[in-house]
Amino acid sequence: xxxxxxxxxxxxxxxxxxxxxxxxxxxxxxxxxxxxxxxxxxxxxxxxxxxxxxxxxxxxxxxxxxxxxxxxxxxxxxxxxxxxxxxxxxxxxxxxxxxxxxxxxxxxxxxxxxxxxxxxxxxxxxxxxxxxxxxxxxxxxxxxxxxxxxxxxxxxxxxxxxxxxxxxxxxxxxxxxxxxxxxxxxxxxxxxxxxxxxxxxxxxxxxxxxxxxxxxxxxxxxxxxxxxxxxxxxxxxxxxxxxxxxxxxxxxxxxxxxxxxxxxxxxxxxxxxxxxxxxxxxxxxxxxxxxxxxxxxxxxxxxxxxxxxxxxxxxxxxxxxxxxxxxxxxxxxxxxxxxxxxxxx
Amino acid sequence: xxxxxxxxxxxxxxxxxxxxxxxxxxxxxxxxxxxxxxxxxxxxxxxxxxxxxxxxxxxxxxxxxxxxxxxxxxxxxxxxxxxxxxxxxxxxxxxxxxxxxxxxxxxxxxxxxxxxxxxxxxxxxxxxxx
Numbered sequence: 001x002x003x004x005x006x007x008x009x010x011x012x013x014x015x016x017x018x019x020x021x022x023x024x025x026x027x028x029x030x031x032x033x034x035x036x037x038x039x040x041x042x043x044x045x046x047x048x049x050x051x052x053x054x055x056x057x058x059x060x061x062x063x064x065x066x067x068x069x070x071x072x073x074x075x076x077x078x079x080x081x082x083x084x085x086x087x088x089x090x091x092x093x094x095x096x097x098x099x100x101x102x103x104x105x106x107x108x109x110x111x112x113x114x115x116x117x118x119x120x121x122x123x124x125x126x127x128x129x130x131x132x133x134x135x136x137x138x139x140x141x142x143x144x145x146x147x148x149x150x151x152x153x154x155x156x157x158x159x160x161x162x163x164x165x166x167x168x169x170x171x172x173x174x175x176x177x178x179x180x181x182x183x184x185x186x187x188x189x190x191x192x193x194x195x196x197x198x199x200x201x202x203x204x205x206x207x208x209x210x211x212x213x214x215x216x217x218x219x220x221x222x223x224x225x226x227x228x229x230x231x232x233x234x235x236x237x238x239x240x241x242x243x244x245x246x247x248x249x250x251x252x253x254x255x256x257x258x259x260x261x262x263x264x265x266x267x268x269x270x271x272x273x274x275x276x277x278x279x280x281x282x283x284x285x286x287x288x289x290x291x292x293x294x295x296x297x298x299x300x301x302x303x304x305x306x307x308x309x310x311x312x313x314x315x316x317x318x319x320x321x322x323x324x325x326x327x328x329x330x331x332x333x334x335x336x337x338x339x340x341x342x343x344x345x
Numbered sequence: 346x347x348x349x350x351x352x353x354x355x356x357x358x359x360x361x362x363x364x365x366x367x368x369x370x371x372x373x374x375x376x377x378x379x380x381x382x383x384x385x386x387x388x389x390x391x392x393x394x395x396x397x398x399x400x401x402x403x404x405x406x407x408x409x410x411x412x413x414x415x416x417x418x419x420x421x422x423x424x425x426x427x428x429x430x431x432x433x434x435x436x437x438x439x440x441x442x443x444x445x446x447x448x449x450x451x452x453x454x455x456x457x458x459x460x461x462x463x464x465x466x467x468x469x470x471x472x473x474x475x
Contacts, residue, residue: 106376107373107374107376108373109368109373111373111440111452112367112368112373112440112450112452113367113450113452114392114412114413114414114439114450114451114452115414115451115452115453115454116414118413118414118453118454118461118462118463118464119393119413119414119418119463120414120418120419120421120422120463121414121415121418125418125422126418168369180391195415195418196415196417196418213417215390313417313420313421315390315391315415315417316389316390317390317391319389319390320387320390320391320392320394321391322392322394322412323370323392323412326370326444326448327366327369327370329444329446330369330370330371330372330442330443330444332444333443333444333445334443
């Protein structure tokens with residue numbers, strides 16, 4: 001405990017006057033080996049050193065990171081406004097989340113899969129950023145995403161109704177991930193991908209670039225004060241512009257398309273991300289999303305990113321996407337079977 | 346089972362466990378257990394594919410394609426494209442493709458002696474190691 005207190009203190013010293021207790025608490029647990037992971041360099045000495053700089057004087061966020069986490073996006077309702085576990089509760093929770101998946105019964109749909117454990121794809125087989133938070137969502141105070149507006153509900157219901165019964169008509173009917181266009185983790189805001197939740201940050205004069213392993217996109221973020229693209233230009237990942245506020249990289253993203261809806265959002269989605277290297281092994285990643293045509297209010301979340309050994313491997317999803325043809329072929333086989341059944345009646 | 350209702354334009358925000366719906370591709374009523382020799386391993390995303398020659402009871406040979414996980418995580422664990430050379434004998438348990446092709450998912454992959462083909466890190470070791 002002495003050790004932990006020292007870390008809280010030094011994290012405070014490092015964060016400076018603006019730090020809040022909640023933040024220091026959530027980061028302190030990186031020293032708890034039972035919650036796994038991250039932690040080896042979270043020594044008090046390291047945390048007390050000033051933020052590292054690039055050759056041209058920017059706060060240095062470069063390197064390989066993982067945003068893998070056991071913390072759920074939304075807080076379970078029964079926890080109410082309890083934003084933090086005790087370190088012991090957090091360790092128990094992490095252990096449960098990192099447990100190897102239970103075996104599935106032969107001949108059940110849950111069994112039709114490949115063995116995630118064998119392929120090293122279970123969360124317990126990679127580094128996991130530790131936290132004692134009970135949810136990634138930090139605002140609203142109940143840790144849950146605010147309700148959708150009636151407009152968003154009807155928009156999303158319309159979309160669902162339109163696609164119903166046509167899910168396998170052709171490749172364009174399949175989800176963006178299956179088409180290898182983008183995965184749900186890419187954002188912004190950037191979320192853990194489930195596996196291969198790795199990213200690489202590179203900085204140069206006037207730019208920060210972020211490569212996410214899943215599934216292939218590099219975000220090139222100008223930090224030169226240039227304005228957003230004209231509103232007529234819409235992009236899968238939106239248009240991101242960054243600036244530095246002290247040691248924090250702040251990235252503002254607009255110009256989304258309505259095709260890459262983030263949790264049912266519209267093209268009016270506005271995302272503000274904040275990246276701060278709170279110790280040599282951790283970037284605290286915070287974001288606020290706002291879209292009045294989707295949610296009744298804006299909401300915010302934070303995810304600690306932990307340093308990992310590189311490299312980030314190429315994913316090249318399109319190159320081997322046999323799954324697309326196989327899924328459509330499976331659907332055709334299903335249809336044929338249904339027709340034969342119909343004919344036999 | 347998860348259906349892709351309304352998924353056309355949607356993105357799930359938290360973990361996408363698999364690249365696609367397995368139940369759409371493979372037939373839950375066609376479990377297979379195959380023993381064969383590796384002819385090729387494709388280290389490709391979003392899924393690796395292992396090709397094996399399987400001897401049928403009548404003496405003919407069928408080449409099967411077995412779908413596995415993303416190779417990126419195997420590379421991180423030190424497996425390389427030389428880790429599963431042609432000629433290696435393996436046993437596959439999975440489910441055959443719905444369209445009747447000689448494809449199956451690699452539910453469990455073992456060597457004939459029962460040892461697992463790929464072995465991820467033991468989580469308990471990992472906990473004490475870090």
